[in-house]
Amino acid sequence: MLIIDCPYCGPRDQSEFSNGGEAHVKRPDGSAEIGDREWGEYVFIRANPKGIFYERWVHSHGCRKWFNCVRDTSTDEILKIYKIDEERPKLDSFKNNVKTPSGEPNLGSGNFTVKK
């Protein structure tokens, strides 16, 4: 369970929020000139990276405001939270260490060592 620092209300429990998937997916206007591929990617395709991920959250049981968040999906660490109209922080401003909580350790927890 995350603690999410709502830019309008402050740090609150994850149960007050809803996740809105990948952030910075610009909606093309819905006119017929948009190609099937471009429109299909907007409607159906979302990134799901291991590591640094730009995503949206909404404080649905609070101020009901949408905001953006940068989270390391491998560790669940929240790296940055910013308002919807703020500029997207550059990827290289974060350390992408992919320190997985359970994946590929040298040590014995989990059965990953036998995968090699």
Next chain:
Amino acid sequence: MSELNLTDNKFIQFHQKIGFKFDGVKYYGYKGDTIASALLRNNIKLIGRSFKYHRPRGFYTCGIEEPNALVQIISEYSEPNTRATIKKIYEGMEIESQNRWPSLETDIGSINNIFSPVFPAGFYYKTFMGPHKNFWKKIYEPIIRKAAGLGKPPKEFKAVSTHLYHNVDITIIGGGLNGLIAAKSLIDTKYSVLLIDFDDQLGGILNNSNKVQSVNNQTPMDWISETVKEIENSKNIKLLKNTLVTTYNYINHLIAVEDKFVGSRPLKDKVNSTLHKIRTDQVILCNGHIERFLSFQNNDLPGIMLCSSFEKYMCRYGVIPSKETVVFSNNSNSESLVFSLIKKGFKPKAYIDSRSGENIEPDLFDLIRKNDIPLYTNSQIKEAYGNKKLQKILVEDSSGGVNEIKTDFLCLSGGINPDVHLFTQSKGLLDWDEKDLTYKPAQAFQPTITLGSASGQFDFNAINKEINEKLDIFGIKPVQIKLKLNTSHKFKIEKLWEVLPQKQTIWSKSFIDLQNDVTTKDIRQAISEGFDRIEHLKRYTTNSMGTDQGKISSINALGIVSDLLDKKVNEVGTTIYRPPYAPLSFAAIAGRNSYEYYDPERKSPLHNWHITNGAVFEDVGQWKRPWYFPLSKDETMNDAVQRESKNVRENAGVLDGSTLGKIEIKGKDALAFMNLIYTNSFSKMKPGTSRYALMLGEDGMVKDDGIICKISDEHFIATTTTGGAATVLGCMEEYAQTEWPNLNVYMNSITEQYATFNISGPKTRNIIEKVFPEVNFSNEAFPFMTFQFHEYEGTPIRILRASFTGEMGYEIYVPSNQALKIWEKIINFGKEFGLKPYGTETMHLLRAEKGYIIVGQDTDGSITPLDLGLDWMIGKSKKDFLGKRSLIRSDTVRKDRKQLVGILPTNKNEKLEEGQHIILDKEIKTPTPMLGHITSCYQSPTLGHNFALAVIKNGQSLIGTKAFASTPELKTIEVEIVEPIFYDKENTKLAS
């Protein structure tokens, strides 16, 4: 009786006798006893039958790690699978043993033990494959379910529990020696601290063994009570006893369950358990270690117990399970048991150690020699024998000779494991310690500190150093604890996982998992069949998959597997430890969100009127809506709906539509916004008019519908479906904030602020003119799909001319607090015209006759407006709206999409059912190509015909053709595919 002393102490009140029943027989124990200690006092050693082979089982441990002693508590809603080793007794408690029939002594199921050679690992997967696929469900599964398993689920059950939240700086888990020292060092610091222990007595190993003689020159008991008092009196430390931490989540989020009725009968109207949800900056794990067992033939017999558990029964409960026990060990942990036994005057019958004499602790060696205890070094127990209890053991000594020892009790120690469960739940990494032969915490993933044996630090002399080093970050004063020990301070062990038997038969069993009846033979078989990855092996053999999660045995399995595969244990790895640490009840998790509080109930402002007038209610989302209004108890729903719908068609009816979602949209750019959200175009609409509108998802599928009233270009009121109101508002907010933040628009839910009455029927105008005499309801002054604001006795109201039934009708919006007054007026004034209230079922029937859809019933998220034949609702001139581009995707323009049609059975009285498939062939031959399915169907008194709506592939072009509806009995009903409108196709009534 197996008592040691009868003087009261803080654990047991010997003056307070407690009567309880086990399998119908009355026994006595004392206040403070667990079920296990009380039964052992009464010389009961057989407690249950095992899961698969129904083998007799006794108490193997004295704590939460217990694999065998699971009982059903009859006196607590028949709570199953309760650990007898931790559940405390109370007066009048009723307990039953599990998985035996007809009785514990004579169990028919134990025949499984004789047939056991045919039940190897993977038996079920391999055997119950045929001859027909129904055999599993109808024959095998019911038989297996009856024979295998643990307790029976409780029948009537209403536990009460609450949730409690904590936000603290430091949480210490475990109030044993290290936990107490850590907590004490944090007294009166700036940190808020939570100290949690599962027991009702703090002290851990100090209570449960004689390892420690004194702490800071005090007896351990004096030191504990003094320390606990200091902690309790401190301002910054909160103590939670009887509380088990089950879960260690991300971001240092812990879940713990507190039992509020330890040692007493839970009261029905009091909170039985509290679920603590803890947020903390730092966790200190001091949850100690768990002793493990050893595998040899028949190592499951009642009368075999772990060494430290035996000692705990003596020290903690003052009961000695046997006065003549044999001890078998491969490590130094048995030393303190031998010491305790000799101190109490019950010296062991024999001491067997797999280590050689020079590797045994010198103190232990001397103690055994001095007391003339038969000593077998370099020796192993090959086999144990007995019928429902241990009777003799075979010991192979260093020379290879086999000695038979008659004994009724055996204490085992196969080493100790730090209790790493919580540490690994927190995603900490473990490392195998080749010296101590166990997995130890190596690298924390979260701010987690481990102390004492929980960190794999088994040396009593290193306690001060470890605490001072690890707690230095808190700036505590260095602690100096002086410990005097009765036993050696270091832990030593020699490798031994399993002793192979003298001669192996097909019935030989040396168990590796007692609860799930997994033998070492099963492990070998699984590996030979290729299940050599530890996670596969676990699932194939079900090793460590019981409710005890293999706490005393899973590491042994890793040891055996590593030997078989000739790999290091670290290479074998452990299976992943998942929460919870021990079972916790759903009642505790549910907390107050159960029964009547499970989900909020929303009620219309007229709810009480509906009750008074005999309404039967239906759940629609969270709302309670009147389903129908039966005239008497004898009137069925079908009869009531026939009557109500006929009345609307002939006279007039009124429906409470207050639950419909209502959203108010305002702002300079409200018009532009609404044009983007809905398919329709609102630009040319005049103020004071309204329009039926559709909302799509970006995939082009219908998400919601409603009527949009335009007050001005800057002010709209939208209605939504009852269930969709929150989603629609959420969607509007999302797009307003994220996609079009440049639009000046605001929206707000006004669902609960206004009640809605839907009046319709041919006599509606007569009624409404009487209620609102100042309003001109003529067609010219008040045309279809327009609305007006009026005042009624000082109350502002809005009247909308619209209809969901096909009859002429009006919707009246009234502030909720005035709703009842106006509703009653309408009902009274309408009486002479035959006005009757009707419910949702009649509303469904009427709208289906007219071919109006219900989003979510006739659509399922894969239906476009074109599929519904609602092309006219799409604002084709609009450049953009939600989902517009998707309406020309290759998938949405497919010819063979499912489309809405009407269905009429050839025999007009033939009953159709929702969900029935529509097919082309009269005979059902599998596989039968399916055209689509029925989404709504009703019996119409107006048409004198049963009819249905359906979505059918290419349906619009099939109109006029015959088809068949299939029934679950594989019969077919002949039907005709027709236009999806059955009543007043010309819309003459709407505008009449």
